Amino acid sequence: MAQTHILIIDDDQAVREVLEETLVNEGYAVSVAEDATSGVQMVRDHPVQIVVTDFQLPDFDGLEVIDRISRIDAKIIPIVMTGFGTVECAVQAMKAGAFDFITKPFDPETVIVVVRKAVEFQRLRQENHLLRKAVRDQYRLEQLIGVSEPIRQVLDFVEKVADSDSTVLIQGESGTGKELVARMLHFNSSRKDRPMVPVNCGAIPENLLESELFGHEKGAFTGAANTRMGRFEMANGGTIFLDEVGEMSLPLQVKLLRVLQERAFERVGGNRTIQVDVRIVAATNQDLEKMVEEKRFRQDLYYRLNVIPIVTPPLRDRRSDIPLLVEHFLARFNDTKHTQVTGFAPEAMGFLAAYDWPGNIRELENMVERLVVLKKQGLLTVADLPEKIRHKPARPAEMKEHFIRFTEDGIHLSNEVEQYENQLIVEALRKANGVTARAAQLLHVNRTTLVEKLKRKGFDVKAQLDALSN
Secondary structure: OOOEEEEEEOOHHHHHHEEEEHHHOOOOOEEEEEHHHEEEEEEEOOOOOOEEOOOOOOOOHHHHHHHHHHHOOOEEEEEEEEOOOOOHHHHHHHOOOOOEEEEOOOOOOHHHHHHHHHHHHHHHHHHHHHHHHHHHHHHHHHHHOOOOHHHHHHHHHHHHOOOOOEEEEOOOOOOHHHHHHHHHHHHHHOOOOOOOEEOOOOOOOOOOOOHHHHEEOOOOOOOOOOEEOOOHOOOOOOOEEEEEEHHHOHHHHHHHHHHHHHHHOOEEEOEEEEOOOOEEEEOOOOHHHHHHHOOOOOOOHHHHHHOOOEEEEHHHOOOOHHHHHHHHHHHHHHHHHHOOEEEEEEHHHHHHOOOOOOOOHHHHHHHHHHHHHHOOOOOOHHHHHHHHHOOOOOOOHHEEEEEEOOOOOOOHHHHHHHHHHHHHHHHHHHHHOHHHHHHHHHHHHOOOHHHHHHHHHHEEEEEEEHHOOO
16 A cells, blocks of 8 residues: 655644654654745655645645645645634634644644545445445446447446436336446436435335335334334435335335325424435336236326336347347356356257247346356357257247347357357258267258367357157
8 A cells, every 4th residue: 555645734843743753663653844835846746645734834724725626636634733722713724624733842743643634534435435436337338238239328328317407217127237227327427426225115114105105203103212213314425216116005005106296205203304315216017007007006196107218128029139148147246256158058058048038137137147057167158058048949040030130330240150159050960960060961061060169169069859758
């Protein structure tokens, strides 16, 4: 870890020397300046993390020092020294942005404690910054993996509406990435540095959901021993994500409608109206229009939520994305599980592309994790796949339709040709009952040519036939 650099600004030489010796002995790099002007210039010329400045200086005071160094580098932490009894100066300095103050005459141990607190604060602030950056990077738009037309439409839509404050309703089957889309909306908006607060409306008991959303006052109900802030207050300035909003009871829907209209509510058991600045993103795997017709969801709330609708496509409608998703999951699990699985054999990938994935991306992710844990290293073949995926082998015509889909960016011809060749070989082996000589005849190639292709591609003919016979 880099050595913390501290600048001392004081017109008293004795004070400078005591502080310098004290802080150097603690392992800090220390520079000194006898007036504010030279101190500010040092900040311009050299990286400084902490500035310890006297309040009364010959050229200008500590408040001006704080203002000038914050303009140069807002991350610098200022600490102000004031004369005994000048509490009002200390108060002014803290209001101006000082981290803490030291009263003269001072005890060196007091200085050490204050500086240590400042260093720790800076470390935590930097750590928080890096964590926030990591989260933002994780939810960049390009992290929505896929090149298929359905997912490109979602990506384009998210890009257009992310920085809007309009309410968004995300609809789609379970496991299609609704929460991922919600987080992308937040972390690509101007609210990205404020909280995103998720609420799973289907996982919280109905009698507790109102308190969870809006908070409660002390004594509002049995067990309410203290006043509690709700999720809407926690999300103030940021985004609240209401997952499975279709599970919300009708009485609670009325209260949510008011928040959507007025951005205001009262805590349970309270009478003070609380205003919030919050963006609302809701998600559901239910057909809300049908629920409105059946009187199970309020029509006015549905229209308030459905200002900007986004539909996350099921995986069966974006089969050309499966190889990309598999590659992404393999890389992640190899890293986290410390395994060395090199990939899926072409015929195994064909089975993945033909399967309908009722659990969508979540099911695919779970399957890849399971196979990585079991296989640990090497190439995954058809024999490694779960029986339900091997049950219905893909046919070339079906797979061609799934894989060859032009996007605005086009396709990789060599990849498509390779995929189609693999599919033709699989079908020929099926028709030839695994006899390579007969399969070669069906493909009008030499047997040695086919054998070499099978070796190069890593085909497991026996496993392929076993799968096809299921």
